[in-house]
Amino acid sequence: MTSSPESGSASSERALERYSATVGILGDGVAVIDADGVVRSLNPAGERLLQVSASALVGRKLLDTPWKIVNDDGSKRPRETHPALVALRTGEQQMDERVGLARPNGDIVWIAVTAVPLEDDTSDEPIGVVVSFRDVSRRRATEVALQESQRELDLIFNATNDFIVLIAVSYGPDGAPEFVYEAVNRAYCEMISCAIDNLVGHTFEEALPPERAAAARAMLTHLIESGASSTESVSAVDLPRGRIVIEVSVRIVERRDGRPSQILSIGRDVTRQAESEAQLRASEEQFRAMASSMADGVVITDLDDHALYVNGRVTQITGYWREELIGTVIADKVLTPEGRAAVARHTDSRRSGESNRYTVEMIRKDGVHRWLEIGGAPLRDETGAIVGTVGTMTDVTDRRSADEMREQMVSVVSHELRTPLTALGASLKLLQREVPDGDERASRLLGMAIRNSDRMLGLVNDLLDLERLESSASMLKFTNFKVADLIEQAIDLLTPLAAERQVRLIAEDTTSVVRADRERVSQVLLNLIANAIKFSPDSGPVRIGAQPCAERVEIFVRDEGRGIPEDRLPTLFRRFAQVHEDDALRKKGAGLGLAISRAIVEQHGGRIWAENAPNGGSVFRFTLPAGTP
16 A cells, blocks of 8 residues: 655544555555555555556656546546545535446446545544545446346337337225336327327326226136136227227236236237228138039149149049149049140149149049139239149030031031032133024123122031031141231232222231231231221221230221221121121121131230221221240
């Protein structure tokens, strides 16, 4: 222990020396400072804490020491406010006051300082002060971290959309619980349209309408009486802003004397979720009702083709019970090897997002062979990802038999009707050559017979062609070709017909490529352009073009004719349909061209339709699969 030279009265000196000798053995840092503010002693614990030797301080005034002091908030603190100097000036103890002390190396150590004035019987003024101090840096760091954590907690507490309520529980003489709001967050206040000051510190009865207060009290009382530690519920609540559905979790967070003393309630407004779930349930019920009443079988599968749902019609078609089909790959259970191979060929395209339809042979549970038409489309979730398949199955055995009979009929008609008509037309043309010159009556009658014979033969050919298309007997030869080339070819073929009416055929620029049967598509385009020429005014234009449309190409033929009555648009592509009643006579058409065009387009998986143009005339459009250049 190092002491300064004598100063002051002898008794004061002896008192200071006694204190200095005593503090040397203490664990806290202790310094003795005389009435002049001079450091008289510093114990070893103080040397270690301050990282300075006693000899460097003893004999120096506290105001002249090398360190700086800062306040708890980090601001600079005047030296004269050091607790030791305050105790000297006022004669009052300074207890456990925290200050920051900047060491010579720049580090700041936080110390808790207690300064106790020393008194002597010979003087009314303090003869010095004993200063004890200890390192509280770790405690301060903990407090700062705790404060920061509390700020973050408060931010989360009030920023969350979930409502949070902390309820204090006390008990009356009769043991009945009393509930008081201890803390509530912003979301709860907004939900019940009540200010926080009107809730915190108040009972349910003071803060809430009677009915809601009674309901809240009943729920928490039941939780306490049940002995449970938590409960969850979903219920509808009537609030000033209307009825909402809330999901609430209530949990006991603290017990005292074996009884709950704090209850935490966390909840959220799930009105929209409840409405969505109700709509989903209604949608599912509608789907099941619709699916169960459908004439076709409906199957929903996962990505591995395991059945998740089948309607009643599937069980009737296959002969298996629903329980025998759910969870299985139905194709493996009911299809022939050739049928399973057909399904496998279409699986990859379906998983890539394409829809498909095809016919396969099935073996029922009872061993009977039947024919199925299967359709499949990808099933997507809310993100658009493919998660399975929605499929349909239709028993087409009877239809297939009818198609076979129709094909036989087509063959018979082709031979028994078309052949005589061809021979009749040829004979009439030979006979016309033998008519004597000047016999105008015979020449006129034979010309009429030849025209009617040709017209009848054309009608038979159209009917046979339509039958083949609708019965799928006509095989398509798919190739990639430019639509512009097809349009140019059609214009070349129909230019003579257009010249008779002085109609201008205009090809609009297009770079589109389709994958289709070129001859069949040419037949469609020729039908549409020929119709447009027939119904266009003299010298009117007919525009032909194409434009891309998603994964397809839309081809159009636009005229400036009289347009189409709105009531005729839905039936325009049926057999023998005419725009006007007298068109068959005046325009010399049987009404099969558009029906044939529709059959060809639909065989390509496309669509054909007509509409009236805004500025007059009509537009015929059809779509085909897009090809690669």
